[in-house]
Amino acid sequence: MKLKLILTVLMVVSSTVTSDDYVRPQPRKTIHLPWDSKLSSFPQQVHVSLAGDKHMRVTWINDDKSAPSVVEYGKLSGRYDAISEGETTSYSYLLYSSGKIHHAVIGPLEDNSVYFYRCGGQGPELQLKTPPAQFPISFAVAGDLGQTGWTKSTLDHIEQCKYDVHLLPGDLSYADYLQNRWDTFGRLVQPLASARPWMVTQGNHEVEKIPLLKDGFVSYNSRWKMPFEESGSSSNLYYSFEVAGVHIIMLGSYADYNVYSNQYKWLKEDLSKVDRKKTPWLLALFHVPWYNSNKAHQGEGGDMMEAMEPLLYDARVDLVLAGHVHAYERSKRVYNGRLDPCGAVHITIGDGGNREGLAAEYITPQPMWSEFREASFGHGELKIVNSSHAFWSWHRNDDDEPVKSDDIWLTSLVNSGCVDQKTS
Numbered sequence: 001m002k003l004k005l006i007l008t009v010l011m012v013v014s015s016t017v018t019s020d021d022y023v024r025p026q027p028r029k030t031i032h033l034p035w036d037s038k039l040s041s042f043p044q045q046v047h048v049s050l051a052g053d054k055h056m057r058v059t060w061i062n063d064d065k066s067a068p069s070v071v072e073y074g075k076l077s078g079r080y081d082a083i084s085e086g087e088t089t090s091y092s093y094l095l096y097s098s099g100k101i102h103h104a105v106i107g108p109l110e111d112n113s114v115y116f117y118r119c120g121g122q123g124p125e126l127q128l129k130t131p132p133a134q135f136p137i138s139f140a141v142a143g144d145l146g147q148t149g150w151t152k153s154t155l156d157h158i159e160q161c162k163y164d165v166h167l168l169p170g171d172l173s174y175a176d177y178l179q180n181r182w183d184t185f186g187r188l189v190q191p192l193a194s195a196r197p198w199m200v201t202q203g204n205h206e207v208e209k210i211p212l213l214k215d216g217f218v219s220y221n222s223r224w225k226m227p228f229e230e231s232g233s234s235s236n237l238y239y240s241f242e243v244a245g246v247h248i249i250m251l252g253s254y255a256d257y258n259v260y261s262n263q264y265k266w267l268k269e270d271l272s273k274v275d276r277k278k279t280p281w282l283l284a285l286f287h288v289p290w291y292n293s294n295k296a297h298q299g300e301g302g303d304m305m306e307a308m309e310p311l312l313y314d315a316r317v318d319l320v321l322a323g324h325v326h327a328y329e330r331s332k333r334v335y336n337g338r339l340d341p342c343g344a345v346h347i348t349i350g351d352g353g354n355r356e357g358l359a360a361e362y363i364t365p366q367p368m369w370s371e372f373r374e375a376s377f378g379h380g381e382l383k384i385v386n387s388s389h390a391f392w393s394w395h396r397n398d399d400d401e402p403v404k405s406d407d408i409w410l411t412s413l414v415n416s417g418c419v420d421q422k423t424s
């Protein structure tokens with residue numbers, strides 16, 4: 001009973017970070033996903049992520065401690081001419097014990113190619129497509145997903161669009177301490193996440209820290225291993241990767257970010273290695289937005305912005321994608337609160353569909369830097385056409401139909417002369 005009370009208090013604290021003085025449209029209910037009663041060694045919750053040049057990491061979970069940690073794969077259905085052995089982990093969390101979590105890196109893989117694969121020597125054959133090596137490349141973007149009817153709607157719309165990589169700026173499952181919700185989330189996203197790489201960073205709902213009992217990010221780090229080692233980072237909470245002429249930095253809003261922190265040092269080092277001839281586009285993702293004119297989470301990103309915005313500006317980051325606020329907002333090019341032709345475009349896209357509903361109230365008047373804002377569920381698509389031009393569009397979940405409601409052509413800062421003007 002005591003445990004239930006503690007959990008309830010923790011859940012309330014975690015889900016009411018904002019003041020609830022705005023009226024949100026009705027959230028949809030959490031989808032009921034019953035536990036699958038197939039064989040215990042049956043692989044489930046399969047998802048893939050990029051893991052260094054021409055490699056991908058396949059992650060899956062089963063309940064059989066003796067099941068092999070192998071991925072068989074090849075370019076023809078049913079004919080696997082390669083096999084990779086993985087590593088395994090598991091964790092316990094209060095009364096919950098996870099299944100066996102497998103991570104296996106496959107490759108080298110050919111670019112822009114379909115591969116057939118099977119996890120653990122059994123289960124269904126799955127398919128994935130590797131990203132292209134050159135432009136054009138397309139990204140799907142949706143944060144704060146959760147696992148409600150709205151999440152399903154968003155995922156259905158993403159499935160309809162042609163994209164190469166999914167970018168998720170934090171808040172995945174909304175498990176909020178109830179660990180079986182990580183399992184149901186894994187099953188909900190498997191059809192998409194097993195077919196295209198999902199690159200994620202953490203949000204507040206991934207923390208799940210219980211003082212004196214549990215460290216933070218136990219579930220997230222065990223289940224959603226990202227290529228931090230491949231990018232010279234010592235933490236799964238921040239890393240970078242490169243794909244088809246784009247360098248993407250995934251930062252941690254819930255890891256230390258002050259100028260003496262490991263994350264800050266890593267970011268500085270990572271930015272110094274970016275070669276804009278090889279990767280003309282430079283993107284950054286993190287959870288808590290720096291430019292937000294919604295009343296929800298107002299000012300929460302201020303400290304991180306103060307510490308890190310000068311680094312991103314100096315490196316001429318083209319585009320910043322954040323979540324956390326359950327709505328959509330796009331800025332003009334901005335730096336230090338002022339319009340700046342060499343600043344980044346900031347987009348808040350925490351509107352994936354979670355159970356907390358929308359953040360519907362905005363500060364008035366609309367700040368100078370804010371170009372478009374709307375509280376609706378939806379997803380974004382970023383098509384980088386070439387080294388100079390990209391097309392961004394935001395698709396609202398109107399009555400379960402995706403409706404393009406905002407779009408803009410972006411010109412890279414390389415092409416705007418900003419990179420050549422850098423002082424350092």
Ligand SMILES: [Fe+2]
Pocket residue numbers: 144171203204205287323324325
């Ligand atoms: Fe959040």
